[in-house]
Amino acid sequence: MIPNQWYAVLNSKEVKKGKVIGAKRFGEKLAFWKDKDGNVSCIKDKCCHRGASLSLGKVVDEHLQCPFHGLEYDSTGKVVVIPANGKEAKVPKNFKVNAYPTRDKFGFIWVWFGDFQEDLPAIKFFDIDKKFSYSSFSDHWTVHYTRAIENQLDVSHLPFVHSNSIGRGNKTLVNGPKVEVEDNMIRVWVNNEKDKGQKPLKPDEFPEDIKETELQFRFPNIWQNRLSEKLRIVAAFVPIDEKNTRIYIRFYQKFIRVPGFRRLINSISDIGNKWILGQDKKVVLTQRPIKTELEMGENLFQADLPIITFRRIREKLKSSNSTK
Ligand code: FES
Ligand SMILES: [Fe+2]
Structure with missing residues (x-):
């Protein structure tokens, strides 16, 4: 923690x-x-x-x-x-x-x-204003919350784990990804392509004008997928103990504002998101060890940059914020 x-x-x-x-x-x-x-x-x-x-x-x-x-x-x-x-x-x-x-x-x-302080810092969330509505569900995963978080920062699993859902199209080649860190938030821009024998772009070659899906992870435990200005998926990875995590998933949208219709669309999205999360869960629950560390002997590659960044910052925060 x-x-x-x-x-x-x-x-x-x-x-x-x-x-x-x-x-x-x-x-x-x-x-x-x-x-x-x-x-x-x-x-x-x-x-x-x-x-x-x-x-x-x-x-x-x-x-x-x-x-x-x-x-x-x-x-x-x-x-x-x-x-x-x-x-x-x-x-x-x-x-x-x-x-x-x-x-x-x-x-x-x-x-x-943590330590009791008179002036506790403000709680930071995402750029989601009051015009958004959301629906929500939660699920129990038998892993440490670091594994659950890393799954949502993993940009190369989609064509394999989600081949019949959000990973359709066999886009196995991962350009970059571009990763930036600001104010304890990791920002990731993704651009995956079909492999036609081309070399993936390096993170520093990632084109400036690509405004595709942006993932944001805010320490210690919230995540946002900015699908568009008006459509977001948010997750909270809640530590139960060293071996268990509760994941809260929310679907936010501000396209539809008519109450009954809005509820219907939000619930249909929940069904889809439960299915997608189920695909992740099946694989992530098999990962060993069930908790990740900065140094743990895994062999990582370029597309894992968001995960490496997460591990580095987590390690830094763990030592610099440690209780007296
Ligand atoms: S008041 Fe007696 S156990 Fe709580
Ligand atoms: Fe996934």
């Missing part, structure tokens, strides 16, 4: 107002709740009294109440009421659990994984 980052961890809709849900993230069981005003909080899902699961509790005002003996937690993880001691009684300082700063933005729940 890269510390000191905002991670997208759930769809906003999964945490309903006045409700609590449990989810494992970063290898830890967590309880998320939203109060009536929509403020979202996240604390460790284990009561500091006698270990009951807090995600089975309920939201009382802005607090989370343990289902066992009714201890109430605030968003900083502190117990504010021990009912058995009386509501006026002072709560000892050791009655607390770990809490994570949490936000609800861009339709995702975000958790700050």
Whole structure:
């Protein structure tokens, strides 16, 4: 895990107002709740009294109440009421659990994984304005989230894994790809062609005027495929633990704005995207090891430049952001 980052961890809709849900993230069981005003909080899902699961509790005002003996937690993880001691009684300082700063933005729940800081940085997303609508689904993959991310930065697998879908046309030769990095975001321009014996262009020979599909990956865990100005696919690769990842896929469009028709088109796209993701999943789940590192003995080639770039930046961020 890269510390000191905002991670997208759930769809906003999964945490309903006045409700609590449990989810494992970063290898830890967590309880998320939203109060009536929509403020979202996240604390460790284990009561500091006698270990009951807090995600089975309920939201009382802005607090989370343990289902066992009714201890109430605030968003900083502190117990504010021990009912058995009386509501006026002072709560000892050791009655607390770990809490994570949490936000609800861009339709995702975000958790700050790292050192507590007074001024946390702003959460960055993509160039997707309010005119877009989206539909969404998620899937569970039994790999570390690095493998799932790299699959979406892999520009040479399409004619093989997706030969009957998005990889139709046998465009096996990969020009470049052109890769740029700005502000912890990797940008990739793709231009694949049929192999007629020509040499693929080197990344620095990649033509300036090619404005085909652009992939963007923003650290630590979100990705966008800019199919066009009005059409995008976004993914969040959510770390459950070292061996499991939840992938959230969204289809964004702003072509169609008539509500019923919009819903229909968005749902049809979901069906297509589920099928395509299923094609990826079949292969990626066989990759070993299930987690990637900068130095890991794989033999890479020119088309893997986005993956190499991802590994390099991840390594750099891991050491420069490491917790004190
Ligand atoms: S175990 Fe939570 S209040 Fe007792
Ligand atoms: Fe794929």
